[in-house]
Amino acid sequence: MTLTDEPCFARVLAVLAGERFSFDESASKVMYFMLRDDRGCDAVISARGFEINFGWSYGPHHYVLSTAPPIVSWLLDAAGARGAREVRVAIGPTDLPSVKPCFSWRAPALHVAMVAGLDQVSIRVRDSVAALADPLPAPAPAPHAPGLVEATQPCRHCGQVPDSYRVLRDRSFVCLACGRSQPALP
Numbered sequence: 001m002t003l004t005d006e007p008c009f010a011r012v013l014a015v016l017a018g019e020r021f022s023f024d025e026s027a028s029k030v031m032y033f034m035l036r037d038d039r040g041c042d043a044v045i046s047a048r049g050f051e052i053n054f055g056w057s058y059g060p061h062h063y064v065l066s067t068a069p070p071i072v073s074w075l076l077d078a079a080g081a082r083g084a085r086e087v088r089v090a091i092g093p094t095d096l097p098s099v100k101p102c103f104s105w106r107a108p109a110l111h112v113a114m115v116a117g118l119d120q121v122s123i124r125v126r127d128s129v130a131a132l133a134d135p136l137p138a139p140a141p142a143p144h145a146p147g148l149v150e151a152t153q154p155c156r157h158c159g160q161v162p163d164s165y166r167v168l169r170d171r172s173f174v175c176l177a178c179g180r181s182q183p184a185l186p
């Protein structure tokens with residue numbers, strides 16, 4: 001079962017039609033996450049929720065949908081847009097007002113693209129216009145995530161190059177040829 005919040009998403013569509021919602025504390029926080037860092041983000045707003053992948057923390061991270069109408073309001077006002085389904089705006093460095101208990105803060109220079117469909121609104125935040133063309137790259141897997149890594153170096157115990165090493169959480173490597181472990185390889 002998918003939980004949806006059609007009334008809240010209808011408020012987002014109302015913003016696109018010209019209505020405006022002002023920031024509360026929660027919307028201010030989510031906006032801060034979206035605009036605080038020039039590594040940018042990809043956000044998707046729909047009746048199913050508000051999902052964001054950040055350039056500094058790939059997700060998806062989920063936020064309450066009620067934070068979306070104020071954020072879309074602010075972006076459309078910043079763009080001077082009304083009624084457009086595709087909006088691009090260069091912002092900042094921009095001072096954002098404080099909404100207690102959030103402090104006021106300054107967004108770096110950013111480029112924002114918003115595309116509104118009937119059932120979802122997607123937003124990209126980037127440090128350049130050119131970067132707006134592509135989605136954020138998915139993060140590379142952590143180099144020492146538990147699991148198997150292809151072996152390129154001989155085991156210190158048996159001298160063989162096994163097919164792969166098993167990487168443990170403490171970053172030690174278990175040789176699949178002889179079963180003995182060794183500290184992380186260089």
Ligand SMILES: [Zn+2]
Pocket residue numbers: 155156157158159160175176177178179180
């Ligand atoms: Zn070995």
